[in-house]
Amino acid sequence: MRVYVNDRPLELLPGMTVKHALVRAGLLRDVQGGKKVYDQWDHELGLDGALAVDLKLYVR
Amino acid sequence: MKRVSLLFLALSLVLALLAPAGLQARQATIRILYVNDFHGFAEPHRPAGATELLGGIAYLAGYVDRLRPEKPTLLLAAGDMLQGHNWANLTRGKGVVELMNAMKFDAMVVGNHEFDFGEEVLKRRLAEARFPVLAANVEGFPALKPYVVKTVGRVRVAVIGVVTPDTPITTNPRNVAGLKFLSPEDTVRRYLKELRGEAEIFVVLSHQGLPGDRALAEKVPGIDVIVGGHSHTRIDSPVTVGSTIIVQAWDHAKALGVLDLLIKDGKVVWFNGYLQEVKPAPGLADRRVGRIVARYGREVDAALGGVVGETLVDLDRDHVCQRETNLGDLVADVLREAAGADLALINGGSIRAGIPRGKVRLKDLYDALPFDNYPVAVRLSGSEVREALEHGVSALEENSGRFPQVSGLTFTYSPAAAPGARVRDVTVRGRPLNPDGQYVVATNDFVAAGGDGYTVFAQALEPPGEGAGPEAFLHGPRLAYSDPGRWLRDLVADYFKAHKKVTPPPAGRIKEVD
Numbered sequence: 001m002r003v004y005v006n007d008r009p010l011e012l013l014p015g016m017t018v019k020h021a022l023v024r025a026g027l028l029r030d031v032q033g034g035k036k037v038y039d040q041w042d043h044e045l046g047l048d049g050a051l052a053v054d055l056k057l058y059v060r
Numbered sequence: 061m062k063r064v065s066l067l068f069l070a071l072s073l074v075l076a077l078l079a080p081a082g083l084q085a086r087q088a089t090i091r092i093l094y095v096n097d098f099h100g101f102a103e104p105h106r107p108a109g110a111t112e113l114l115g116g117i118a119y120l121a122g123y124v125d126r127l128r129p130e131k132p133t134l135l136l137a138a139g140d141m142l143q144g145h146n147w148a149n150l151t152r153g154k155g156v157v158e159l160m161n162a163m164k165f166d167a168m169v170v171g172n173h174e175f176d177f178g179e180e181v182l183k184r185r186l187a188e189a190r191f192p193v194l195a196a197n198v199e200g201f202p203a204l205k206p207y208v209v210k211t212v213g214r215v216r217v218a219v220i221g222v223v224t225p226d227t228p229i230t231t232n233p234r235n236v237a238g239l240k241f242l243s244p245e246d247t248v249r250r251y252l253k254e255l256r257g258e259a260e261i262f263v264v265l266s267h268q269g270l271p272g273d274r275a276l277a278e279k280v281p282g283i284d285v286i287v288g289g290h291s292h293t294r295i296d297s298p299v300t301v302g303s304t305i306i307v308q309a310w311d312h313a314k315a316l317g318v319l320d321l322l323i324k325d326g327k328v329v330w331f332n333g334y335l336q337e338v339k340p341a342p343g344l345a346d347r348r349v350g351r352i353v354a355r356y357g358r359e360v361d362a363a364l365g366g367v368v369g370e371t372l373v374d375l376d377r378d379h380v381c382q383r384e385t386n387l388g389d390l391v392a393d394v395l396r397e398a399a400g401a402d403l404a405l406i407n408g409g410s411i412r413a414g415i416p417r418g419k420v421r422l423k424d425l426y427d428a429l430p431f432d433n434y435p436v437a438v439r440l441s442g443s444e445v446r447e448a449l450e451h452g453v454s455a456l457e458e459n460s461g462r463f464p465q466v467s468g469l470t471f472t473y474s475p476a477a478a479p480g481a482r483v484r485d486v487t488v489r490g491r492p493l494n495p496d497g498q499y500v501v502a503t504n505d506f507v508a509a510g511g512d513g514y515t516v517f518a519q520a521l522e523p524p525g526e527g528a529g530p531e532a533f534l535h536g537p538r539l540a541y542s543d544p545g546r547w548l549r550d551l552v553a554d555y556f557k558a559h560k561k562v563t564p565p566p567a568g569r570i571k572e573v574d
Contacts (some may be wrong), residue, residue, distance in 0.1 A: 011522050036109070041270070045294070047311065050291050
Protein backbone atom coordinates (compact mmCIF):
# COMPACT_ATOMS: atom_id res chain seq x y z
CA MET A 1 0.00 0.00 0.00
CA ARG A 2 1.49 3.30 -1.08
CA VAL A 3 1.27 6.31 1.22
CA TYR A 4 3.19 9.56 1.26
CA VAL A 5 5.03 11.13 4.16
CA ASN A 6 6.01 14.74 3.55
CA ASP A 7 5.42 13.99 -0.15
CA ARG A 8 7.82 11.03 -0.15
CA PRO A 9 6.15 7.82 -1.43
CA LEU A 10 6.48 4.77 0.84
CA GLU A 11 5.27 1.19 0.57
CA LEU A 12 3.70 -0.44 3.61
CA LEU A 13 1.70 -3.53 4.39
CA PRO A 14 -2.08 -3.35 4.71
CA GLY A 15 -2.90 -3.18 8.40
CA MET A 16 0.04 -0.94 9.12
CA THR A 17 -0.57 2.39 10.75
CA VAL A 18 0.61 5.98 10.89
CA LYS A 19 3.34 4.83 13.28
CA HIS A 20 4.72 2.38 10.70
CA ALA A 21 4.75 5.09 8.03
CA LEU A 22 6.77 7.29 10.36
CA VAL A 23 9.17 4.42 11.13
CA ARG A 24 9.63 3.90 7.40
CA ALA A 25 10.19 7.60 6.88
CA GLY A 26 12.56 7.84 9.85
CA LEU A 27 10.34 10.45 11.50
CA LEU A 28 8.92 8.62 14.53
CA ARG A 29 11.39 10.28 16.88
CA ASP A 30 10.36 13.70 15.61
CA VAL A 31 6.80 12.95 16.65
CA GLN A 32 7.91 11.52 19.97
CA GLY A 33 9.75 14.79 20.42
CA GLY A 34 6.62 16.86 19.99
CA LYS A 35 5.91 17.20 16.26
CA LYS A 36 2.48 16.17 15.03
CA VAL A 37 1.14 14.23 12.08
CA TYR A 38 -1.54 15.61 9.78
CA ASP A 39 -3.43 14.20 6.80
CA GLN A 40 -3.94 16.01 3.49
CA TRP A 41 -7.05 17.66 4.89
CA ASP A 42 -5.02 19.10 7.77
CA HIS A 43 -6.52 16.89 10.47
CA GLU A 44 -4.20 15.64 13.20
CA LEU A 45 -3.85 11.85 13.31
CA GLY A 46 -3.17 9.41 16.12
CA LEU A 47 -0.13 7.16 15.67
CA ASP A 48 -2.31 4.04 15.60
CA GLY A 49 -4.50 5.44 12.85
CA ALA A 50 -5.16 3.18 9.89
CA LEU A 51 -3.60 4.10 6.57
CA ALA A 52 -5.33 4.17 3.22
CA VAL A 53 -4.01 3.92 -0.31
CA ASP A 54 -2.44 7.22 -1.42
CA LEU A 55 -3.00 8.86 1.96
CA LYS A 56 -0.75 11.87 2.40
CA LEU A 57 0.82 12.48 5.80
CA TYR A 58 2.69 15.56 6.87
CA VAL A 59 4.90 15.82 9.94
CA ARG A 60 5.40 19.28 11.36
CA MET B 61 -18.60 30.02 10.32
CA LYS B 62 -19.58 29.22 13.89
CA ARG B 63 -20.99 32.75 14.34
CA VAL B 64 -23.09 32.35 11.17
CA SER B 65 -24.35 29.01 12.47
CA LEU B 66 -25.28 30.50 15.83
CA LEU B 67 -27.09 33.35 14.10
CA PHE B 68 -28.93 30.83 11.97
CA LEU B 69 -29.87 28.88 15.08
CA ALA B 70 -31.15 31.99 16.83
CA LEU B 71 -33.26 32.94 13.81
CA SER B 72 -34.56 29.40 13.57
CA LEU B 73 -35.55 29.40 17.21
CA VAL B 74 -37.33 32.75 16.86
CA LEU B 75 -39.18 31.50 13.80
CA ALA B 76 -40.04 28.31 15.62
CA LEU B 77 -41.56 30.26 18.50
CA LEU B 78 -43.62 32.38 16.09
CA ALA B 79 -44.69 29.49 13.91
CA PRO B 80 -47.99 27.61 14.21
CA ALA B 81 -47.99 24.56 16.46
CA GLY B 82 -48.09 22.16 13.51
CA LEU B 83 -44.90 23.60 12.07
CA GLN B 84 -43.16 23.61 15.46
CA ALA B 85 -43.90 19.90 15.73
CA ARG B 86 -41.70 19.27 12.69
CA GLN B 87 -38.61 21.01 14.07
CA ALA B 88 -36.26 19.63 16.66
CA THR B 89 -32.70 19.78 17.84
CA ILE B 90 -30.87 16.58 18.66
CA ARG B 91 -27.33 15.87 19.80
CA ILE B 92 -24.92 13.11 18.84
CA LEU B 93 -22.08 12.35 21.23
CA TYR B 94 -19.45 10.04 19.82
CA VAL B 95 -16.16 8.28 20.46
CA ASN B 96 -14.03 6.01 18.28
CA ASP B 97 -10.88 3.92 18.54
CA PHE B 98 -10.93 3.85 22.32
CA HIS B 99 -8.78 0.70 22.26
CA GLY B 100 -9.21 0.19 25.99
CA PHE B 101 -7.30 3.31 27.04
CA ALA B 102 -9.37 3.56 30.20
CA GLU B 103 -6.95 5.53 32.30
CA PRO B 104 -5.40 8.93 31.55
CA HIS B 105 -2.17 8.53 29.63
CA ARG B 106 0.57 10.61 28.05
CA PRO B 107 0.61 10.07 24.26
CA ALA B 108 3.87 10.33 22.30
CA GLY B 109 5.07 13.90 22.25
CA ALA B 110 2.45 15.13 24.74
CA THR B 111 3.44 17.14 27.78
CA GLU B 112 0.42 16.30 29.94
CA LEU B 113 -1.93 13.44 30.72
CA LEU B 114 -4.87 13.13 28.35
CA GLY B 115 -7.94 10.94 28.21
CA GLY B 116 -9.45 8.81 30.92
CA ILE B 117 -12.81 7.25 30.19
CA ALA B 118 -14.28 8.29 33.55
CA TYR B 119 -13.58 11.93 32.65
CA LEU B 120 -15.02 11.45 29.18
CA ALA B 121 -18.10 9.92 30.82
CA GLY B 122 -18.28 13.00 33.04
CA TYR B 123 -18.68 15.16 29.93
CA VAL B 124 -21.34 12.77 28.62
CA ASP B 125 -23.20 13.18 31.93
CA ARG B 126 -23.16 16.96 31.52
CA LEU B 127 -23.98 17.17 27.81
CA ARG B 128 -26.60 14.45 27.48
CA PRO B 129 -29.35 16.09 29.58
CA GLU B 130 -29.21 19.29 27.53
CA LYS B 131 -30.81 17.80 24.42
CA PRO B 132 -32.28 14.53 23.15
CA THR B 133 -29.04 12.63 22.59
CA LEU B 134 -27.52 9.61 20.92
CA LEU B 135 -24.24 8.24 22.30
CA LEU B 136 -22.38 6.34 19.59
CA ALA B 137 -19.11 4.40 19.33
CA ALA B 138 -17.43 4.09 15.94
CA GLY B 139 -15.47 0.90 16.55
CA ASP B 140 -12.18 -0.50 17.88
CA MET B 141 -13.32 -0.16 21.44
CA LEU B 142 -12.47 -3.57 22.94
CA GLN B 143 -8.83 -4.30 22.04
CA GLY B 144 -5.49 -2.54 22.35
CA HIS B 145 -4.37 -1.43 25.80
CA ASN B 146 -3.56 -4.01 28.49
CA TRP B 147 -6.54 -2.71 30.47
CA ALA B 148 -8.79 -4.14 27.76
CA ASN B 149 -6.71 -7.00 26.44
CA LEU B 150 -6.23 -8.87 29.69
CA THR B 151 -10.01 -9.27 30.08
CA ARG B 152 -10.52 -9.57 26.33
CA GLY B 153 -12.69 -6.49 26.19
CA LYS B 154 -15.05 -7.47 29.03
CA GLY B 155 -14.25 -4.34 31.06
CA VAL B 156 -14.89 -2.10 28.05
CA VAL B 157 -18.36 -3.54 27.52
CA GLU B 158 -19.14 -3.08 31.20
CA LEU B 159 -18.21 0.58 31.16
CA MET B 160 -20.06 1.14 27.87
CA ASN B 161 -23.14 -0.39 29.48
CA ALA B 162 -22.72 1.96 32.44
CA MET B 163 -22.44 4.93 30.07
CA LYS B 164 -25.61 3.78 28.27
CA PHE B 165 -24.26 3.79 24.74
CA ASP B 166 -27.01 3.70 22.12
CA ALA B 167 -25.05 1.83 19.46
CA MET B 168 -21.58 0.78 18.38
CA VAL B 169 -20.19 -0.37 15.06
CA VAL B 170 -17.76 -3.26 15.20
CA GLY B 171 -14.18 -2.31 14.31
CA ASN B 172 -11.64 -4.56 12.63
CA HIS B 173 -9.83 -5.04 15.95
CA GLU B 174 -13.01 -6.25 17.63
CA PHE B 175 -12.30 -9.55 15.84
CA ASP B 176 -8.79 -9.88 17.30
CA PHE B 177 -9.80 -12.15 20.19
CA GLY B 178 -11.62 -14.51 17.83
CA GLU B 179 -15.25 -14.99 16.94
CA GLU B 180 -16.28 -16.83 20.13
CA VAL B 181 -14.94 -14.11 22.42
CA LEU B 182 -16.63 -11.44 20.33
CA LYS B 183 -19.93 -13.31 20.60
CA ARG B 184 -19.58 -13.29 24.39
CA ARG B 185 -18.88 -9.56 24.44
CA LEU B 186 -21.89 -8.91 22.19
CA ALA B 187 -24.09 -10.96 24.51
CA GLU B 188 -22.93 -8.82 27.45
CA ALA B 189 -23.56 -5.54 25.63
CA ARG B 190 -26.80 -3.74 26.46
CA PHE B 191 -26.58 -1.78 23.23
CA PRO B 192 -26.72 -2.97 19.62
CA VAL B 193 -23.43 -3.70 17.91
CA LEU B 194 -23.74 -3.03 14.19
CA ALA B 195 -22.12 -4.15 10.96
CA ALA B 196 -24.45 -4.08 7.97
CA ASN B 197 -21.70 -5.15 5.58
CA VAL B 198 -20.68 -8.31 7.45
CA GLU B 199 -22.35 -11.56 6.41
CA GLY B 200 -22.17 -14.70 8.53
CA PHE B 201 -22.28 -13.17 12.03
CA PRO B 202 -25.97 -12.91 13.09
CA ALA B 203 -25.16 -11.25 16.43
CA LEU B 204 -24.06 -8.17 14.51
CA LYS B 205 -27.08 -6.12 13.51
CA PRO B 206 -27.16 -4.08 10.29
CA TYR B 207 -28.82 -1.02 11.81
CA VAL B 208 -30.91 0.35 14.62
CA VAL B 209 -33.67 2.94 14.45
CA LYS B 210 -33.90 5.16 17.53
CA THR B 211 -36.40 7.85 18.45
CA VAL B 212 -34.36 10.81 19.66
CA GLY B 213 -36.73 13.38 21.07
CA ARG B 214 -39.33 13.34 18.34
CA VAL B 215 -36.92 12.45 15.54
CA ARG B 216 -36.58 8.96 14.08
CA VAL B 217 -32.88 8.33 13.46
CA ALA B 218 -31.57 5.30 11.60
CA VAL B 219 -28.00 4.29 12.48
CA ILE B 220 -26.40 1.97 9.93
CA GLY B 221 -23.07 0.34 10.80
CA VAL B 222 -20.25 -0.45 8.35
CA VAL B 223 -16.73 -1.71 8.98
CA THR B 224 -13.69 -1.66 6.72
CA PRO B 225 -13.76 -4.41 4.09
CA ASP B 226 -10.02 -4.72 4.75
CA THR B 227 -10.80 -6.43 8.07
CA PRO B 228 -9.67 -9.88 6.84
CA ILE B 229 -6.18 -8.49 6.17
CA THR B 230 -5.92 -6.48 9.38
CA THR B 231 -6.55 -9.32 11.79
CA ASN B 232 -5.56 -12.97 11.77
CA PRO B 233 -7.60 -14.58 8.97
CA ARG B 234 -8.76 -17.33 11.34
CA ASN B 235 -10.60 -14.68 13.36
CA VAL B 236 -12.91 -13.92 10.46
CA ALA B 237 -13.09 -17.35 8.80
CA GLY B 238 -16.45 -17.81 7.09
CA LEU B 239 -17.36 -14.14 7.27
CA LYS B 240 -17.92 -12.00 4.21
CA PHE B 241 -17.18 -8.27 4.22
CA LEU B 242 -19.25 -6.44 1.63
CA SER B 243 -18.76 -3.04 0.03
CA PRO B 244 -19.79 -0.27 2.46
CA GLU B 245 -21.10 1.78 -0.45
CA ASP B 246 -23.38 -0.92 -1.82
CA THR B 247 -24.49 -1.83 1.69
CA VAL B 248 -25.37 1.70 2.76
CA ARG B 249 -27.16 2.34 -0.51
CA ARG B 250 -29.25 -0.77 0.09
CA TYR B 251 -30.22 0.12 3.67
CA LEU B 252 -30.96 3.76 2.87
CA LYS B 253 -33.53 2.47 0.41
CA GLU B 254 -34.86 -0.18 2.78
CA LEU B 255 -35.24 2.24 5.71
CA ARG B 256 -36.85 5.07 3.78
CA GLY B 257 -40.14 5.68 5.55
CA GLU B 258 -38.87 4.29 8.87
CA ALA B 259 -36.56 7.18 9.72
CA GLU B 260 -36.08 10.85 8.95
CA ILE B 261 -32.35 11.12 9.63
CA PHE B 262 -29.74 8.66 8.45
CA VAL B 263 -26.49 8.24 10.33
CA VAL B 264 -23.75 5.89 9.13
CA LEU B 265 -21.63 4.66 12.01
CA SER B 266 -18.49 3.80 10.12
CA HIS B 267 -15.23 2.11 10.95
CA GLN B 268 -13.40 2.51 7.65
CA GLY B 269 -11.36 5.71 8.09
CA LEU B 270 -11.82 9.25 6.84
CA PRO B 271 -10.72 8.58 3.23
CA GLY B 272 -13.35 5.84 2.98
CA ASP B 273 -15.97 8.01 4.65
CA ARG B 274 -15.33 10.85 2.22
CA ALA B 275 -15.67 8.44 -0.70
CA LEU B 276 -18.87 7.04 0.79
CA ALA B 277 -20.36 10.52 1.12
CA GLU B 278 -19.38 11.38 -2.46
CA LYS B 279 -20.82 8.23 -3.97
CA VAL B 280 -23.93 7.62 -1.87
CA PRO B 281 -26.36 10.54 -1.55
CA GLY B 282 -28.85 10.62 1.29
CA ILE B 283 -26.52 10.15 4.27
CA ASP B 284 -27.03 12.95 6.76
CA VAL B 285 -24.12 12.18 9.08
CA ILE B 286 -21.15 9.82 9.06
CA VAL B 287 -19.69 9.19 12.50
CA GLY B 288 -16.34 7.66 11.66
CA GLY B 289 -13.38 5.84 13.13
CA HIS B 290 -10.36 3.71 12.11
CA SER B 291 -8.08 6.51 10.92
CA HIS B 292 -7.86 8.04 14.44
CA THR B 293 -8.56 11.43 12.90
CA ARG B 294 -8.98 14.51 15.04
CA ILE B 295 -11.75 16.35 13.18
CA ASP B 296 -12.05 19.45 15.33
CA SER B 297 -15.00 20.85 13.38
CA PRO B 298 -17.35 18.71 11.29
CA VAL B 299 -16.53 18.54 7.60
CA THR B 300 -19.07 18.27 4.81
CA VAL B 301 -18.90 16.34 1.58
CA GLY B 302 -21.93 17.19 -0.53
CA SER B 303 -24.72 17.38 2.01
CA THR B 304 -23.17 14.78 4.33
CA ILE B 305 -21.62 15.82 7.63
CA ILE B 306 -18.55 13.78 8.62
CA VAL B 307 -17.16 13.65 12.16
CA GLN B 308 -14.52 11.65 14.00
CA ALA B 309 -13.15 12.07 17.54
CA TRP B 310 -9.40 11.28 17.45
CA ASP B 311 -8.68 8.22 19.61
CA HIS B 312 -7.96 6.67 23.00
CA ALA B 313 -10.68 8.68 24.80
CA LYS B 314 -8.68 11.88 24.30
CA ALA B 315 -11.79 13.60 22.99
CA LEU B 316 -15.57 13.35 23.05
CA GLY B 317 -17.29 14.41 19.84
CA VAL B 318 -20.33 16.66 20.09
CA LEU B 319 -22.61 17.28 17.11
CA ASP B 320 -25.87 19.21 17.38
CA LEU B 321 -28.38 19.01 14.54
CA LEU B 322 -31.39 21.20 13.92
CA ILE B 323 -33.91 19.16 12.01
CA LYS B 324 -36.86 20.63 10.18
CA ASP B 325 -39.35 18.65 8.15
CA GLY B 326 -37.08 15.63 8.31
CA LYS B 327 -33.99 17.45 7.06
CA VAL B 328 -30.86 18.74 8.77
CA VAL B 329 -31.06 22.51 8.32
CA TRP B 330 -28.25 23.49 10.70
CA PHE B 331 -25.44 21.84 12.58
CA ASN B 332 -22.72 22.71 14.99
CA GLY B 333 -20.03 20.42 16.29
CA TYR B 334 -16.79 20.33 18.16
CA LEU B 335 -14.42 18.02 19.99
CA GLN B 336 -14.37 18.24 23.76
CA GLU B 337 -10.79 17.43 24.72
CA VAL B 338 -10.64 15.08 27.68
CA LYS B 339 -8.08 15.27 30.46
CA PRO B 340 -8.16 14.65 34.21
CA ALA B 341 -9.89 17.39 36.16
CA PRO B 342 -11.17 17.50 39.74
CA GLY B 343 -14.88 16.77 40.06
CA LEU B 344 -15.29 15.80 36.41
CA ALA B 345 -15.15 11.99 36.55
CA ASP B 346 -18.25 9.85 36.40
CA ARG B 347 -17.85 7.96 39.65
CA ARG B 348 -19.58 4.78 38.52
CA VAL B 349 -17.39 4.54 35.42
CA GLY B 350 -14.38 5.43 37.57
CA ARG B 351 -15.13 2.48 39.87
CA ILE B 352 -15.30 0.13 36.88
CA VAL B 353 -11.96 1.43 35.59
CA ALA B 354 -10.39 0.94 39.02
CA ARG B 355 -11.84 -2.54 39.49
CA TYR B 356 -10.59 -3.81 36.14
CA GLY B 357 -7.31 -2.05 36.79
CA ARG B 358 -6.90 -4.23 39.87
CA GLU B 359 -7.77 -7.29 37.77
CA VAL B 360 -5.12 -6.28 35.26
CA ASP B 361 -2.56 -5.86 38.04
CA ALA B 362 -3.47 -9.30 39.36
CA ALA B 363 -3.18 -10.81 35.89
CA LEU B 364 0.19 -9.15 35.33
CA GLY B 365 1.35 -10.54 38.66
CA GLY B 366 0.25 -14.04 37.70
CA VAL B 367 2.92 -16.65 37.11
CA VAL B 368 2.96 -17.97 33.53
CA GLY B 369 5.90 -20.34 33.89
CA GLU B 370 9.45 -20.66 35.05
CA THR B 371 12.87 -20.09 33.54
CA LEU B 372 15.71 -22.28 34.72
CA VAL B 373 18.37 -19.64 34.00
CA ASP B 374 18.64 -15.87 33.87
CA LEU B 375 17.34 -14.55 30.56
CA ASP B 376 19.79 -11.96 29.32
CA ARG B 377 18.69 -8.62 27.98
CA ASP B 378 21.84 -6.70 28.79
CA HIS B 379 23.67 -7.88 25.68
CA VAL B 380 20.85 -8.13 23.10
CA CYS B 381 22.32 -5.21 21.18
CA GLN B 382 25.84 -6.70 21.20
CA ARG B 383 25.60 -10.44 20.76
CA GLU B 384 23.32 -13.45 20.76
CA THR B 385 21.51 -13.92 24.07
CA ASN B 386 19.27 -16.67 25.36
CA LEU B 387 16.34 -14.25 25.67
CA GLY B 388 16.84 -13.12 22.07
CA ASP B 389 16.94 -16.77 20.98
CA LEU B 390 13.77 -17.54 22.90
CA VAL B 391 11.76 -14.63 21.48
CA ALA B 392 12.98 -15.34 17.95
CA ASP B 393 12.06 -19.02 18.33
CA VAL B 394 8.55 -18.18 19.53
CA LEU B 395 8.10 -15.76 16.65
CA ARG B 396 9.33 -18.26 14.06
CA GLU B 397 7.00 -20.93 15.39
CA ALA B 398 3.97 -18.61 15.54
CA ALA B 399 4.47 -17.45 11.96
CA GLY B 400 5.25 -20.92 10.64
CA ALA B 401 8.46 -19.50 9.19
CA ASP B 402 11.80 -21.03 8.22
CA LEU B 403 13.78 -18.30 9.96
CA ALA B 404 13.23 -15.42 12.31
CA LEU B 405 15.11 -12.19 12.81
CA ILE B 406 14.26 -9.48 15.29
CA ASN B 407 16.02 -6.31 16.31
CA GLY B 408 17.72 -6.62 19.70
CA GLY B 409 16.29 -3.23 20.61
CA SER B 410 12.81 -4.70 20.77
CA ILE B 411 13.80 -6.48 24.01
CA ARG B 412 13.94 -4.06 26.93
CA ALA B 413 14.35 -6.05 30.13
CA GLY B 414 15.87 -9.31 31.30
CA ILE B 415 14.11 -11.99 33.33
CA PRO B 416 15.84 -13.53 36.34
CA ARG B 417 15.91 -17.28 36.95
CA GLY B 418 12.80 -18.55 38.67
CA LYS B 419 9.10 -17.99 38.27
CA VAL B 420 8.08 -15.76 35.40
CA ARG B 421 5.18 -13.39 35.86
CA LEU B 422 3.23 -11.97 32.97
CA LYS B 423 4.53 -8.55 33.96
CA ASP B 424 8.11 -9.75 33.44
CA LEU B 425 7.29 -10.53 29.82
CA TYR B 426 5.46 -7.23 29.33
CA ASP B 427 8.51 -5.42 30.72
CA ALA B 428 10.81 -7.44 28.48
CA LEU B 429 8.69 -6.78 25.38
CA PRO B 430 6.91 -3.48 26.07
CA PHE B 431 6.23 -2.50 22.47
CA ASP B 432 3.00 -3.39 20.69
CA ASN B 433 4.85 -5.47 18.13
CA TYR B 434 3.07 -8.12 16.11
CA PRO B 435 4.41 -10.93 13.91
CA VAL B 436 4.96 -10.56 10.19
CA ALA B 437 6.67 -13.04 7.86
CA VAL B 438 8.10 -12.25 4.46
CA ARG B 439 9.57 -14.45 1.75
CA LEU B 440 13.17 -13.41 1.20
CA SER B 441 15.88 -14.79 -1.03
CA GLY B 442 19.06 -16.08 0.56
CA SER B 443 20.80 -12.95 -0.68
CA GLU B 444 18.24 -10.77 1.05
CA VAL B 445 18.64 -12.75 4.29
CA ARG B 446 22.36 -12.11 4.12
CA GLU B 447 21.70 -8.43 3.42
CA ALA B 448 19.50 -8.24 6.53
CA LEU B 449 22.20 -9.88 8.63
CA GLU B 450 24.83 -7.50 7.24
CA HIS B 451 22.65 -4.61 8.26
CA GLY B 452 22.16 -6.14 11.69
CA VAL B 453 25.90 -6.20 12.41
CA SER B 454 26.75 -2.95 10.65
CA ALA B 455 26.72 -0.73 13.74
CA LEU B 456 28.39 -2.88 16.38
CA GLU B 457 30.34 0.06 17.72
CA GLU B 458 27.13 1.84 18.70
CA ASN B 459 25.44 -1.04 20.56
CA SER B 460 22.65 -0.38 18.12
CA GLY B 461 19.12 -1.77 18.54
CA ARG B 462 19.48 -3.19 15.03
CA PHE B 463 21.71 -6.04 16.27
CA PRO B 464 19.85 -9.19 15.21
CA GLN B 465 18.56 -12.00 17.34
CA VAL B 466 17.80 -14.99 15.11
CA SER B 467 16.13 -18.36 14.91
CA GLY B 468 16.47 -21.13 12.33
CA LEU B 469 19.93 -20.07 11.18
CA THR B 470 23.46 -19.58 12.38
CA PHE B 471 25.97 -17.07 11.16
CA THR B 472 29.45 -15.79 11.82
CA TYR B 473 30.70 -12.28 11.37
CA SER B 474 33.93 -10.36 11.62
CA PRO B 475 33.71 -7.13 13.66
CA ALA B 476 37.05 -6.07 12.20
CA ALA B 477 35.66 -5.97 8.66
CA ALA B 478 33.99 -2.93 7.19
CA PRO B 479 30.23 -2.49 7.74
CA GLY B 480 28.38 -4.23 4.93
CA ALA B 481 31.08 -6.91 4.55
CA ARG B 482 31.14 -8.48 7.99
CA VAL B 483 28.97 -11.57 7.58
CA ARG B 484 30.89 -14.75 6.82
CA ASP B 485 29.19 -18.16 6.97
CA VAL B 486 25.43 -18.47 7.16
CA THR B 487 23.78 -21.84 7.60
CA VAL B 488 20.17 -22.97 7.64
CA ARG B 489 19.44 -26.38 9.11
CA GLY B 490 23.14 -27.18 8.90
CA ARG B 491 23.50 -26.28 5.23
CA PRO B 492 24.94 -23.10 3.70
CA LEU B 493 22.44 -20.38 2.95
CA ASN B 494 21.46 -20.58 -0.72
CA PRO B 495 21.64 -17.06 -2.18
CA ASP B 496 19.00 -17.96 -4.73
CA GLY B 497 16.84 -19.99 -2.39
CA GLN B 498 13.64 -18.65 -0.86
CA TYR B 499 13.05 -18.53 2.88
CA VAL B 500 10.05 -17.44 4.90
CA VAL B 501 11.50 -15.04 7.45
CA ALA B 502 9.49 -13.97 10.48
CA THR B 503 10.07 -10.62 12.09
CA ASN B 504 8.11 -7.99 13.97
CA ASP B 505 6.06 -5.25 12.34
CA PHE B 506 8.62 -2.60 13.33
CA VAL B 507 11.39 -4.28 11.37
CA ALA B 508 8.98 -5.12 8.53
CA ALA B 509 8.20 -1.42 8.21
CA GLY B 510 11.89 -0.63 7.91
CA GLY B 511 12.55 0.08 11.57
CA ASP B 512 16.17 0.23 12.74
CA GLY B 513 17.06 0.63 9.09
CA TYR B 514 16.04 -2.89 8.00
CA THR B 515 14.97 -1.81 4.52
CA VAL B 516 15.25 -5.27 3.01
CA PHE B 517 11.87 -6.36 4.40
CA ALA B 518 10.10 -3.20 3.30
CA GLN B 519 11.67 -3.38 -0.15
CA ALA B 520 10.59 -6.99 -0.50
CA LEU B 521 7.05 -5.84 0.12
CA GLU B 522 6.98 -3.45 -2.81
CA PRO B 523 3.61 -3.77 -4.55
CA PRO B 524 3.06 -6.78 -6.79
CA GLY B 525 2.02 -4.48 -9.63
CA GLU B 526 1.00 -0.96 -10.47
CA GLY B 527 -2.25 -0.07 -8.78
CA ALA B 528 -2.38 -3.31 -6.81
CA GLY B 529 -4.73 -3.23 -3.83
CA PRO B 530 -4.54 -4.85 -0.39
CA GLU B 531 -5.77 -8.21 -1.70
CA ALA B 532 -2.72 -8.40 -3.95
CA PHE B 533 -0.51 -8.16 -0.87
CA LEU B 534 -2.45 -10.80 1.00
CA HIS B 535 -2.18 -13.29 -1.82
CA GLY B 536 1.03 -11.89 -3.25
CA PRO B 537 4.27 -13.82 -3.36
CA ARG B 538 6.24 -11.99 -0.66
CA LEU B 539 3.99 -11.60 2.38
CA ALA B 540 3.68 -14.95 4.12
CA TYR B 541 2.07 -14.00 7.44
CA SER B 542 0.76 -10.99 9.33
CA ASP B 543 -1.26 -10.86 12.53
CA PRO B 544 -1.77 -7.25 13.63
CA GLY B 545 -4.09 -8.31 16.43
CA ARG B 546 -1.61 -10.42 18.38
CA TRP B 547 1.25 -8.90 20.34
CA LEU B 548 4.55 -10.72 20.38
CA ARG B 549 4.69 -10.60 24.20
CA ASP B 550 1.41 -12.52 24.38
CA LEU B 551 2.83 -15.18 22.09
CA VAL B 552 5.81 -15.53 24.44
CA ALA B 553 3.42 -15.72 27.41
CA ASP B 554 1.51 -18.50 25.68
CA TYR B 555 4.80 -20.30 25.12
CA PHE B 556 5.60 -20.16 28.84
CA LYS B 557 2.12 -21.34 29.77
CA ALA B 558 2.39 -24.27 27.39
CA HIS B 559 5.90 -25.33 28.38
CA LYS B 560 5.78 -24.45 32.12
CA LYS B 561 9.53 -24.76 32.65
CA VAL B 562 11.50 -23.12 29.90
CA THR B 563 15.04 -24.08 29.17
CA PRO B 564 16.44 -21.47 26.84
CA PRO B 565 17.73 -22.80 23.54
CA PRO B 566 21.44 -23.55 23.36
CA ALA B 567 23.61 -20.63 22.34
CA GLY B 568 25.83 -20.69 19.28
CA ARG B 569 23.75 -19.11 16.55
CA ILE B 570 25.79 -15.94 16.20
CA LYS B 571 29.57 -16.07 16.50
CA GLU B 572 32.32 -13.53 16.12
CA VAL B 573 35.31 -14.57 13.99
CA ASP B 574 38.51 -12.77 13.14
